[in-house]
Amino acid sequence: MKLRQWQAECIDLALARYRSGNSHFLALATPGAGKTLMASELADQLLKNNLVDLVVCFSPSTIVAMDFSESLHLRTQERFDGLIGAKGRSLTYQNLQHLDTSFWHLFERYRVFVIFDEVHHCAGSNIDNANAWGEKIILNIQEKALFTLALTGTPWRSDLAPIVLSNYMHSSNKISCDYIYGLSEAISADVCRIPQIIAIDNNNISVVGKEETKTFDSFSSLLSQSITPYQDIIENEVVIKYVISSAHKKLSRIRLINPDAAGLVVASSVKHANQISQLMKVSLNEASIVVTYKEKCPANIIQTFKAAKSKWIISVGMISEGTNIPRLQVCCHLSNIKTEMHFRQILGRILRMTGSKNQEAVFYMPAEPKLLEYAYRVKQDVPFEVDVVKFEKIECEVQGQALDKKLNSVTFDTTRSVTPKIGINYIFDQLECMDDVIKQSNYSNKNEIFEEHFLTHSYEQTINIYGRFKQESIALGLSELGE
Template sequence: MKLRQWQSQCVDAALARYQTQSHFMCLATPGAGKTIMAAELAARLIAMGKIDFVLCFSPSSEVNDSIRSTFSKRLNKRFDGLMGAIGSVYTYQFLPSLTEAFWQLLRTHKVFVIMDEVHHLKGSLLTNANAWGEEVLLNIQYNAAYTLALSGTPWRSDKAPIVLSRFTEPDNTIHCDFSYGLKQAIEDNVCRQPNIVLIDNNKIKLETDQETETFASIAELLLDLRYSYQALINHHQIMHYMLNQSVKKLAEIRQSNQNAGGLVVAASIKHAKQLLQILVSDLKQSACIVTSNLKHPSRIIDDFRQSNTQWIVSVGMISEGTDIPRLQVCCHLSRIKTEMHYRQVLGRILRVNSDEAQQAWLFTLAETSLTEFAYRIDQDLPEQSVFIDHTGSQDLDLELPQSKSSKTIQADDGNELHVDLSGFSLPHTKGHASASYKSAIDEENTYNLALLGSYKEQIVRMFDNYLLSS
């Protein structure tokens, strides 16, 4: 298979490094094609007589399927772990189940071990390792002929060390033997240019029985510990607005690329079903849903990959490593707000294909962390960015008086909103909410909130030197 320039350079760098050490760490931006590079490196090591077998580990069965297909094609041999196969691929969850007889293979043969999305493996020592990292330290670290660690986001949200990694002093940043960043990937036409839309509201009113408070932004609202981000992403009219904006953008892209698709990242299975209902019933979109409780989620993802369906709604099933190049729009409504997850989600819409319209659009609420992540991606890329403030025409009234009963509220635009608040009463004074109390409220997604202002969109565009009208 034909390699991209960075893939060829990385293979050469790894082969050179393997002359003096057995471990190689590659950082490549999500969507750049790490699996193809790894398969080529394995093929070269086999041709040189350096290894007998290849073992791969990844975070999910969906990624496993992609690895199995790519390696089998490049090595021209079975990659299913059965008799006569050149290797196999397993999920990290399967690591603790592997027996001593399996690990004996690494002691009696020259085995090349590849760890995809290696940030899932925690620990520099057995004392600080997670279960998966412990297996690597015990059975792979000193027994594999060579190891290759791959990641597009080489850090952990808990700040813990990644297995087999080296860190620079004094700032403890991870040392990578080869790095291929987003800026270079965009310049090489390996990844699409990301456009990040931060959706806000400029007049948010909170009503209790005793007082009314007004906030000028979502970020300001969430400084009040009585109210959570999860409540916002579960509110019907907020979901509807964000989905509608995403649908408009996908429709625009599909005018020149009829096969373009969109991804909605949901917070829970219940949330995903609500989002699917809005897409299909209200916005008249073709859509499917994939969650962990379905019998064949991998089949659903593959069917969507090959189809012309407009949207797929996912709960944790389409994130790191899942390859669906026709995805070009993402509506981020997940409760997870870590930078690693954010960048992995963004990576789902950055993979280029042969279509004409190579655009990538990510829609999120302008919550503080998500806004910082957008700016941080921008700062990683030194080109001038363009920030466009766009105020939409839709006024939204979600006024919910605080009480312990079910209320129907008439919105300014004529829409009625029915919310059941039975069983909950929020504190009337600002203060530090206890973790258990806040968690209980989060579980039910019930908050007193009124958004009276127009929606505001800040668009972060990479590498544009001019303003684009909205």
């Protein structure tokens, strides 16, 4: 397979740095650009030129570790299963906690090349400020690996902790990368698709409390009053139906050209995922695959979907950063996690360019203020010459005339009164990250997520959504949005 220009440039630069006496190399490449292939080719060149003996790779999830192992095998024709005769092993960051002294002795006996995929999961410039994974890297790898390659598509942490093995510029406190390949460059080079980000809003929302009823003309105005949590919006049946219906129409049109195109819905919890799946079946007569950490073999479910022709997969924490399903072209962001890192990583799932005729990448989300802010930043990353700045506002009914009466009765009770302890437990039950990370007690951003999570508040009210929905396209690269 021929390398893309950025991949070849990055490899040449990394090799030059290693030969000049530098052990660590950090590459920033936008999600969907092909970091796995680049890293595998670099490993192959190091092995073939007898510069290293073994290759070890750490990734944020089991499915990504499997993809890395396969990519390394295809590129080097060597095994990476850790058994006798293998040239290395592909592991998850969670495995760092369980590796014994016999494994770490390999770094003393052999020349080891270590790849860190999505390295921002590992924090620490020293032992004092490191998280559990960063501490293991500092103690066992930082000074003992011959070479390291750190990869990231989002070079920051929401808790502002330093990323392990990284240098920072003192003036701006921004991370100093050895190679940068952004979304603008990737779009210009036809490496990534141009994202179309569609913000969904509603113009008539009422909140019925004990003493009064308040009305709002947008999700932003509703959330600005802090009287209802974002979770109530993404769990509202009317909102879910509208989002998945819009996305389903778009996917159906794409599939007329690309028959294997697929859609992803990112849910906030297992219960939420099942709710969406049921609504998709009842409202659209469409089956969907649900994959969460509760499944026995989620990685196998994802691998099967990757090669299948089925339309929709609904995920809770299983399809995020690094998960490679190129046929995904439509995504519905219905997660309650509102960090820019998570937003960018989810968007990246539909940006991988393929050989198909249609290369649309359409991302649906509620018009929540933080998500809108991130979307406008993505728009700024899209190259000017692509002529992507176009806005459309489409007024449309929530449902057909036959369902108008039913629509006016759509309500739900949001009475909640819980303790913070229960809230924390619930958060880790539904975090949008890989199955093992959900169980990590040192999740890097738990405080921020906890603070904005709906279980940290108490509400006693009912929300009605009576109005019309509005779609605003934020980062369009095509001439028409279409319905």
